[in-house]
Amino acid sequence: MIIVAHTPAEVREIVDAWKVQNLSIGLVPTMGFLHEGHASLIKKAREENDRVIVSDFVNPIQFGPSEDFEAYPRDFEADKALCEELGADMIFNPEAPDMYAENFSTYVNVDEITDVLCGAKRPGHFKGVCTVVSKLFNISGADRAYFGQKDAQQLAVIRRMVRDLNFPIEIVGCPIIREDDGLAKSSRNTYLNEAERKAALVLNRSLQKGMELILDDGIDDAKTVKDAIRMEIEQEGLAMIDYIEIVEWDSLANVNKIDGPVLCAIAVYIGKTRLIDNFIVGEV
Ligand code: PAF
Numbered sequence: 001m002i003i004v005a006h007t008p009a010e011v012r013e014i015v016d017a018w019k020v021q022n023l024s025i026g027l028v029p030t031m032g033f034l035h036e037g038h039a040s041l042i043k044k045a046r047e048e049n050d051r052v053i054v055s056d057f058v059n060p061i062q063f064g065p066s067e068d069f070e071a072y073p074r075d076f077e078a079d080k081a082l083c084e085e086l087g088a089d090m091i092f093n094p095e096a097p098d099m100y101a102e103n104f105s106t107y108v109n110v111d112e113i114t115d116v117l118c119g120a121k122r123p124g125h126f127k128g129v130c131t132v133v134s135k136l137f138n139i140s141g142a143d144r145a146y147f148g149q150k151d152a153q154q155l156a157v158i159r160r161m162v163r164d165l166n167f168p169i170e171i172v173g174c175p176i177i178r179e180d181d182g183l184a185k186s187s188r189n190t191y192l193n194e195a196e197r198k199a200a201l202v203l204n205r206s207l208q209k210g211m212e213l214i215l216d217d218g219i220d221d222a223k224t225v226k227d228a229i230r231m232e233i234e235q236e237g238l239a240m241i242d243y244i245e246i247v248e249w250d251s252l253a254n255v256n257k258i259d260g261p262v263l264c265a266i267a268v269y270i271g272k273t274r275l276i277d278n279f280i281v282g283e284v
Pocket of ligand 1: 059151
């Protein structure tokens, strides 16, 4: 039976006992409403650790005032069943006051690489992510934590934070998991109606085009690649581009000429739903 913990103290008590037995711990941080993308992280964590903790917490401080915190899909019972099926040892499902006590006033901020891509569009988002992830690292005492490449900037930011603050944890980046038709798995896909669901395929389609230009045709001019992606997306009536960027992986510095590892990342509104997707040329 999977252990369900609701408070940091409950997690710590169990983790302390695991530590005494020298057991390694893998953490999969999630906001719940788990899909196959999360399942792939849990499976990898299961392979590489003696104990696996999945955190399931819709973190209020990483949502802006006009974002979808209230609407964000939640289904704890389904999450718990999936974690159990995948062999996770514990699911940590706190309430906001368990994580943020009254007068909570300590935040973790990573400068510069949070000023671009999604960070530029969602002020304060990564401060909220880094703060909750730091707390989860401390609460879980994990040896490894698993993050998907779908949120590539998040992965780069967390790696930078871990390096800069000497967190004793290994960050494992895992590939994007897609639907059969290519749409990247995301909890937010549930917001799409039928027409929008079809339109959303333009994200992967346009990225495929960009990837072909770089890898097959040897195009090394970032603007040419971004223009081609833009043209493809603009042909889709329901899509509105938020950004198309090509940056160095994983410094996220601006790139004009593609001559090393790069992240090509896009954010596109399909109707009211903002979706992100990307590809990385080089090692994740
Ligand atoms: O990627 C997510 O689901 C969240 O940003 C995370 C890492 C669980 C922090 O709330």
